[in-house]
Amino acid sequence: MVPEMTEELRANKLKTDEMLINMGPQHPATHGVLRLILKLDGELVKHCEPVVGHLHRAQEWQGQNRTWFQYQALIDRVDYLSGMFTSWALARAAEKIDDVKVPLRAEYMRVIVAEMNRLTSHLLWLGTFGIDLGAMMGLPFYPFREREELLDLLEAIAGQRMMFNYIRIGGVQNEAPPGWFARLFKFTGSFPDRIDEYEAILSNNPIFLKRTKAVGILPRKLAIDYGVTGPTLRASGVALDLRKVKPYSVYDRLDFAVPVCNRDGDTYDRYMCRIIEMHESNKIIRQCIEQIPGGTADVLREKRKACSACGKANCPHCGGDLAIMVKKQNAGLRVKAGEGFAAVESPRGVLGCYIISTGSDTAYRIKWRNPSFSNLAVLPELLLDHQIADIMAIFGSIDVILPDVDR
Amino acid sequence: MLGMVGRAAEGFYQVCRGLWTVFKHSGRPPTTKEFPDVMPELPGAFRGRLALAVNPETGEHLCISCRQCERVCPDKCIDITAHKSPQTGKLELIDFKIDHGLCMFCGLCTEVCPTSCIINTSDFEMSEYSRGALIYDLKRLTLSQEESAYYFAKKDLPPPKPKAKPAPKPEAAGDAGESLAQQPSDVSQQPGPKAEE
Amino acid sequence: MNSAVFEIGKFARLTLLWLCIIFGAVWGVSWSIGVLLPAVILSQSGESGRFWAQLLQALVPVVAVALFVPLNTCYMVLAERRLLALFTVRKGPNRVGPDGAFQTVADALKLLLKEEITPRGADLLMYTLAPVIFFAPSIIGVMPLLAAVSGNHPLFTPVNLPTGVFYILAVSSIPVVGVVMGGWASNNKYSLVGALRSAAQAISYEIPLLLSIITVCLLAGTLDFVQIADNQRGSLLNWNILGGGALTHLGIGSPWWSIAAALLLAACCILLFALYVICACAEVNRTPFDLPEAESELVSGFNTEYSGIKFAIFFLAEYTNLFIVSTFAAVMFLGGGHAPFPGLEDACISGLRGLLAAWFGACTPFQLGWLVNSLVNPATVSQVFWIIVKSYALVWFASLIRATLPRLRIDQLMDYSWKRLVPLALILLIAVTFLKELV
């Protein structure tokens, strides 16, 4: 660190040196255990190499050694902020191979819980993004307050706050408890105002704009080249949202917009994309509650009671669409031989699951295509010639979850 | 020059707006949950510590030693010791061990249980000073009759049918403990792998 | 809603409790050392004890500061945490003592007891010296403020410098040396970057800060704290933030240009105050400018490697610095110890006095009055009260800023200083000089 009195210094030539610094794995702002090997020239980043794998838990190996039923419980941990999506991707891939038709009511339930989970994920991102930018105290707590309400709701339906284990192959785990939909509907009514409050603090703040505008510009071509997906890609001007492009589940019945920025995206655009996405998710939840067949839980119970005597498999009132799933049938589930790739639009991008099944109760090979993995790969390109402070702004804006990278 | 002043004024206004928004929050009720003083209200679906329920009415143990939970557990944290009763020829539960240090509270065992015997309670305070203390045996796992009734009501589970057994073969909690005491050799012959910790 | 009001009430209670502790302790000790003990010594040993009596009296400011600084920091840290909790809809520390009043005391004790770690390869001398160098200026910086705070009380006249402003400005640029030393000696790259940032920041924000203070001194015409404060006697309109009395000089028959100049001067002074607040935040590394210890980038900046008592000293000095700049602003801009509406205050005091008289009048009016007057001077109480209210209000405002604003980047920080604040400060300096003559 200390330049010695060399010949060059004596000859009045200023000698400068690059500084090699390890940011992480133990660093307050690397969102877990990312290690960045940085070469700094003063405050400028000249080279960056991300080192991942500190959280590797062999999730793919476990997929080959656990039954489908057991594995479903494990993979919520892959992306712990949006566990619904990992379960959903696995369920969709297995259902595709197995040709399972999911009851419509279960599809609606899936969309509702998934969008709630997207909200919780984005809210947590917003709070930590504030921390990354140095808004240490105020901002982080307001999104967490709303997230807490959503997590309470998810806990009431799934049993836990983060490791939901709710979406299953063939349906969902259980029916919503009485009064749940009413609570959720009430929350969605007040939520847009809360988002406006966050925006009042951050969106137009001159310091925030200075820190985010024209920082970490991700050109469209580069984004596609790196396989970046999700809001990060949409902020760079590519309208790739699976919910619109390849509608799955019941997304084609819902009216929502996908925010796309029409230029090369910078940190601010990625921020804005997520803020608008929260509004849209809120809208989706409201529509789902209005559209869900069988009505909210209390109504459904009445309906089921009314026609419980008929006992027909395709009863227009109780059978088919109103059923969610029978829990116990899944324990010994076997998926047909075959292979398939299914993807869902997780809060971070295209979350894909590639399954090769041989018809036994475990998978032959499961490969996860995690959005964070691809999104993180682009980080060295984004950081080049930016300052130390921008590392956190950019890294925060692409919203990487390290367990999702390392699996 | 004027534009710069305008921008500065705009920035100042926006900063003030942010400050005001934050300041407004000081008039809002705090969201802190004072946990040890005020216990949280947990939903019925909450997956807390595992426990074995008894029949709320008769008090007989609901476990039929079918080992479904043991088989489905992803962590292999359940260890059931049972033997075929020489008198009745039926399975008889000797010991039921759950290593809560290994359990990840996925709730799969409660889903496969045919008699709704193993359930997730709302208890989440289970810290211990050693890992060994986290291994719960049959006695610690079995709920009382009142607790079972409470959880059956809270979780909206169908009420268990009384065991239609001609032979008087009580399997209530206390009796199970007695049978454990009577046959210590059986238990020691089959030590669970986690029991040694 | 009710619970929110309840929380605010708790905060007010905490503040009152701590004010009683701080000023009770400081005043009690000062009074016993400066008045009681010398009197006892003189009465016991006559002339031969005069030396000791005078020595004790000279020690009063030192003892007062040594007591005041840690106690005040305890309160400030607690207040900041409670306030941030209020702003972020939480409760904050509420376990130790009544409403968590002694949380910071417990924290301080914990820090004192913690193991002290010196990183391998650290320059031990520099590493140990850094907190001291960081801390010393804040203690000696409080001293001249004492006179202003206590309204030039006879006990504290020894530290009343005729060039107090100059003294504080000179002393306040020393801490950065400690920061650079600590950052360099830690043998940690984060610390080094933090220290270098701190040096750059301190240099660039000192200039607009100095310029704004110089402007106020021009307006007041003196460098003496007590005089600057006294010049602002009267009402709110006489405060330097509103042009230092320019508005009150106006009469019915004043020419239009005089009115315009006075209004402009007031506007300039408000800007000047804003400038001062920004630069002061940067000087004491408060939030929008807390780059030297940016948590999310540099772990903890220059004090990453410090632990135990050394870290505690850094912590202490940082909050004392914040208090110094707040009190400085209160004296320079906000009228020092003078009430915003003296008439109202007098009415209140006389009303209170009447109430007290009615209350105690029956029993021992004479003894009570004697006791009160011998201990404290009512004028001093008012003085101390107002200056404390003003400086703590500024401290609270800093908490609000901390709860809201994100952090600047280092190049933007420099840009902001050199391209915006320095020109603005120069313009204001010239403008105020001219406008002052016009009024």
Added chain:
Amino acid sequence: MTESDQAEKSSAGTAAPGQFGQLLSDNGIESNRLPDSCGVETIEVDRQQLENAVQRLRKSPEAVLDLLLAVSGVDSPESYDSVYHLWSTSKSGELVIKVRVAKSEVAPGELPEVPSLARIWSAANWHERESYDLVGIRYSGHPYLRRILNPWNWVGHPLRRDYKQPVDALNDKNPVSFR
């Protein structure tokens, strides 16, 4: 059983080429159609022609398969597969490309070689590193083929069917342990 069925099917290659297979054969690149994976066209490409084929698929205006979603290494019973999932951002096309290296071709103690796509798609970089790490497929021409999820001094490729975890992998005294 079923795998061998699949292998039979693929070796027969009787199915008519799909949209993308047709496109490739129009351009003189051989491809072998495999049974569709859940309705998505799946082709097998010889490893010598892989780079050529994906370049063509990426650039040609009919296909524009410009998004490489994932590169998965698979340890099949008969072969080591490298599976590429291609999507298009502007069209709705999807394609699965498989490159197979028969196990009989691979000498014991050596890794199967597949040409790297990291020069064509930056996305392939990390995915190929992962596939190398877990399944042990060597991507020739990769700029930085190094373990990514496992520690750099790990021995073996954990997702191989014949992988045995070293008994003392968690032992502190073992120089290759990752503790």
